[in-house]
Amino acid sequence: MKGTGTGDLDQRKAYILATVVYEYIATGEPVGSQTLTQKYGLGISSATVRNEMAELEAAGYLVQPHTSAGRVPSDAGYRTFVDDLMAPEKLLFDERRRIRDELHDASRELDELIDSTSRLLGRLSNNLAFVTRPQPDSHEFRHIQLIWLTSRTGVGIVVTSLGVAAQSLFELTTDVKPDDMTRLSNALNVRLANHRLADIGEDDIAAAVAELQLSDDLRNAVVTALRSARSDEAPMVAAAGAQNLLDQPEFRDLRKLRSILRIVEEQKTLYDLVADAMAAEQPSVKIGHELQHDELVDLSVVTVPYRFGPHAVGMLSILGPRRMPYARLMALASGTAETLSERLSDVEIK
Amino acid sequence: MKGTGTGDLDQRKAYILATVVYEYIATGEPVGSQTLTQKYGLGISSATVRNEMAELEAAGYLVQPHTSAGRVPSDAGYRTFVDDLMAPEKLLFDERRRIRDELHDASRELDELIDSTSRLLGRLSNNLAFVTRPQPDSHEFRHIQLIWLTSRTGVGIVVTSLGVAAQSLFELTTDVKPDDMTRLSNALNVRLANHRLADIGEDDIAAAVAELQLSDDLRNAVVTALRSARSDEAPMVAAAGAQNLLDQPEFRDLRKLRSILRIVEEQKTLYDLVADAMAAEQPSVKIGHELQHDELVDLSVVTVPYRFGPHAVGMLSILGPRRMPYARLMALASGTAETLSERLSDVEIK
DNA sequence: GGTAGCACTCCTTGCGCTGGAGTGCTAGGA
DNA sequence: TCCTAGCACTCCAGCGCAAGGAGTGCTACC
Numbered sequence: 190m191k192g193t194g195t196g197d198l199d200q201r202k203a204y205i206l207a208t209v210v211y212e213y214i215a216t217g218e219p220v221g222s223q224t225l226t227q228k229y230g231l232g233i234s235s236a237t238v239r240n241e242m243a244e245l246e247a248a249g250y251l252v253q254p255h256t257s258a259g260r261v262p263s264d265a266g267y268r269t270f271v272d273d274l275m276a277p278e279k280l281l282f283d284e285r286r287r288i289r290d291e292l293h294d295a296s297r298e299l300d301e302l303i304d305s306t307s308r309l310l311g312r313l314s315n316n317l318a319f320v321t322r323p324q325p326d327s328h329e330f331r332h333i334q335l336i337w338l339t340s341r342t343g344v345g346i347v348v349t350s351l352g353v354a355a356q357s358l359f360e361l362t363t364d365v366k367p368d369d370m371t372r373l374s375n376a377l378n379v380r381l382a383n384h385r386l387a388d389i390g391e392d393d394i395a396a397a398v399a400e401l402q403l404s405d406d407l408r409n410a411v412v413t414a415l416r417s418a419r420s421d422e423a424p425m426v427a428a429a430g431a432q433n434l435l436d437q438p439e440f441r442d443l444r445k446l447r448s449i450l451r452i453v454e455e456q457k458t459l460y461d462l463v464a465d466a467m468a469a470e471q472p473s474v475k476i477g478h479e480l481q482h483d484e485l486v487d488l489s490v491v492t493v494p495y496r497f498g499p500h501a502v503g504m505l506s507i508l509g510p511r512r513m514p515y516a517r518l519m520a521l522a523s524g525t526a527e528t529l530s531e532r533l534s535d536v537e538i539k
Numbered sequence: 540m541k542g543t544g545t546g547d548l549d550q551r552k553a554y555i556l557a558t559v560v561y562e563y564i565a566t567g568e569p570v571g572s573q574t575l576t577q578k579y580g581l582g583i584s585s586a587t588v589r590n591e592m593a594e595l596e597a598a599g600y601l602v603q604p605h606t607s608a609g610r611v612p613s614d615a616g617y618r619t620f621v622d623d624l625m626a627p628e629k630l631l632f633d634e635r636r637r638i639r640d641e642l643h644d645a646s647r648e649l650d651e652l653i654d655s656t657s658r659l660l661g662r663l664s665n666n667l668a669f670v671t672r673p674q675p676d677s678h679e680f681r682h683i684q685l686i687w688l689t690s691r692t693g694v695g696i697v698v699t700s701l702g703v704a705a706q707s708l709f710e711l712t713t714d715v716k717p718d719d720m721t722r723l724s725n726a727l728n729v730r731l732a733n734h735r736l737a738d739i740g741e742d743d744i745a746a747a748v749a750e751l752q753l754s755d756d757l758r759n760a761v762v763t764a765l766r767s768a769r770s771d772e773a774p775m776v777a778a779a780g781a782q783n784l785l786d787q788p789e790f791r792d793l794r795k796l797r798s799i800l801r802i803v804e805e806q807k808t809l810y811d812l813v814a815d816a817m818a819a820e821q822p823s824v825k826i827g828h829e830l831q832h833d834e835l836v837d838l839s840v841v842t843v844p845y846r847f848g849p850h851a852v853g854m855l856s857i858l859g860p861r862r863m864p865y866a867r868l869m870a871l872a873s874g875t876a877e878t879l880s881e882r883l884s885d886v887e888i889k
Numbered sequence: 890g891g892t893a894g895c896a897c898t899c900c901t902t903g904c905g906c907t908g909g910a911g912t913g914c915t916a917g918g919a
Numbered sequence: 920t921c922c923t924a925g926c927a928c929t930c931c932a933g934c935g936c937a938a939g940g941a942g943t944g945c946t947a948c949c
Contacts, residue, residue: 297708304774308804331688332686332688332694334684334686334696336682336684336696336698338681338682338698338888339889342888342889344682344696344698344703344888346684346686346694346696346703346706348686348688348694352706352708353694353696353706356696356702356703356706358647358702358888371721424654429804430804431781431800431804432796432797432798432800432801432804435793435794435796435797435800436797440793443785443790444785446782446785446796447782447785447786448782450781450782450785451782454658454779454780454781454782538688538692538708539689539692
């Protein structure tokens with residue numbers, strides 16, 4: 190995409206488009222030719238601007254809500270603005286430090302840390318922020334422990350590189366001694382050391398169980414524990430700041446808000462919005478229709494990956510009105526993602 | 540409270556009040572004297588009803604939005620209605636079965652089960668539902684396991700009567716052998732068996748550590764594990780269905796909605812709304828000002844406890860417009876609470 | 890004590906008007 | 920050829936006003 194947008198725009202048109210988007214983002218009012226010449230020193234008359242704007246509209250970058258109104262950017266207009274026209278922003282030193290401080294005060298427990306991050310970003314961005322949780326699939330195996338409760342029940346605990354991923358209660362049909370569980374746990378710990386969770390096969394487990402001559406029951410317990418560690422049932426996404434959206438004029442229509450609240454509760458849809466950015470491990474901006482969701486046509490999402498070691502393990506996103514300060518929000522998301530990534534190293538179990 | 544409300548109301552006034560509340564809940568429009576005589580066979584003229592309504596207003600049960608409008612119940616009117624006038628409802632057999640089915644399909648893991656319950660109740664009630672999580676303080680100790688990761692790090696797992704309450708990573712300043720952790724775990728398991736978490740003192744732990752001649756480091760690890768088990772950092776409340784509130788005409792004013800969304804995100808405030816009902820272990824209805832929250836004056840909350848064994852361990856609540864179908868929502872909440880209580884026995888670790 | 894009748898109040902809705910912001914077009918100038 | 924000044928036109932937002940209607944309180948009567 191990058192760079193393709195301005196091909197058919199001369200410098201003046203590009204500047205006018207950028208100014209219209211900028212002004213519209215700032216005020217929320219359709220931008221007229223006079224505003225443009227008066228507020229920004231263009232050195233040309235409003236009539237000229239009008240001609241240019243008419244052409245920009247014909248080319249699909251601007252839209253007129255009604256005949257006697259100013260112009261408003263179209264999806265394409267925003268897209269060009271984001272890709273080619275806007276100046277990237279940087280966070281102030283103070284802001285950067287505040288993010289750092291807040292996240293360093295947050296819990297070292299992964300889930301809590303993600304929750305805090307989403308709340309922080311919601312507050313800073315004044316929009317709806319959401320953060321996908323690292324999928325345990327990509328974590329490394331560290332330790333498994335079968336805990337004996339009674340001769341026929343126990344709990345399986347799996348510790349991964351990012352903390353305790355799951356616990357699962359199991360019931361057996363034959364009696365088992367505490368020692369059996371310990372021996373099996375030890376054997377598995379050796380055998381599975383440093384595997385990625387996704388790479389652990391059932392045959393690894395079966396082999397360990399067979400070697401120690403233990404029951405299939407126990408094997409199933411281990412398989413279940415590992416499976417539940419991989420497909421953690423916890424919500425996939427932490428979201429915060431929905432109430433910020435209420436300030437935006439685009440929500441005078443309550444139905445829009447309703448669908449958004451529903452989407453936030455239905456974690457899946459929220460996750461899907463950023464799934465491809467996640468796959469690409471790249472920052473991404475999606476504007477209006479690009480979200481492929483009828484209910485979200487006048488919203489946009491800014492997404493930035495955060496890393497654990499060399500890999501992107503999750504995304505940090507801001508959902509807000511299409512008329513959002515893109516550069517600012519990208520800076521915020523990036524800064525927060527960076528700090529979160531650092532923090533994850535602290536969380537890591539080595 | 541019960542029974543005090545109708546002292547100063549003769550039967551006819553009581554019936555008129557009940558009808559006004561009923562009709563207002565159904566339609567959302569202020570109720571006039573004609574509506575009352577026409578829709579409900581009162582056997583008296585509208586003029587008489589007007590006189591009665593004027594007296595009910597003077598007595599504080601009704602309110603007139605403006606001179607030429609019908610009447611609307613005041614907080615006191617709703618209170619009397621709820622305490623003395625309304626007919627309790629029961630769930631249909633089918634509804635009861637549906638609740639049972641849905642909760643039986645839900646996860647056996649405590650947090651998940653509470654989440655599912657709040658979503659179910661939100662959906663059924665068409666309002667905002669929230670469910671407080673059992674506070675681990677009241678759970679019984681079942682098992683502790685210190686898991687050796689390296690000679691100076693480990694994870695402490697505490698299993699309680701309602702599942703795995705917490706895990707906490709610890710770091711030691713002196714080297715420890717896996718066997719030390721096992722021996723300490725075993726000693727603690729014997730010593731703490733069946734204690735309530737709240738009853739476990741640091742001296743119990745110190746004694747076990749001393750007996751085995753282990754380091755203070757390890758003692759601290761255990762203390763931390765138990766403390767984090769008790770004050771679980773997980774959100775206190777699961778909430779669902781906020782979007783349902785948007786349908787209510789009382790939310791044409793967006794500021795109200797804003798504060799509610801904020802309150803839902805700030806779990807604490809939500810919890811405080813039902814804290815006293817929780818302490819009393821009794822169902823409760825709070826109407827308007829009774830919520831002691833300026834932003835919630837035209838809302839009400841219906842709350843019902845759910846049990847684990849003999850004790851109420853949490854509350855199941857519905858937050859909606861003051862103009863809510865109280866009897867219906869109480870029936871829904873009670874039915875759901877009952878089923879949830881049953882399910883908790885399944886979750887229990889014996 | 891209950892009721893019919895009536896004047897009165899006040900909200901809601903719809904309508905037309907006006908002011909203003911912004912446009913597109915045309916004609917003239919650099 | 921490109922830019923600009925001028926102008927007629929469009930359309931929305933806001934306002935005031937009138938009509939309609941629901942509901943009341945009061946009075947007089949049964």
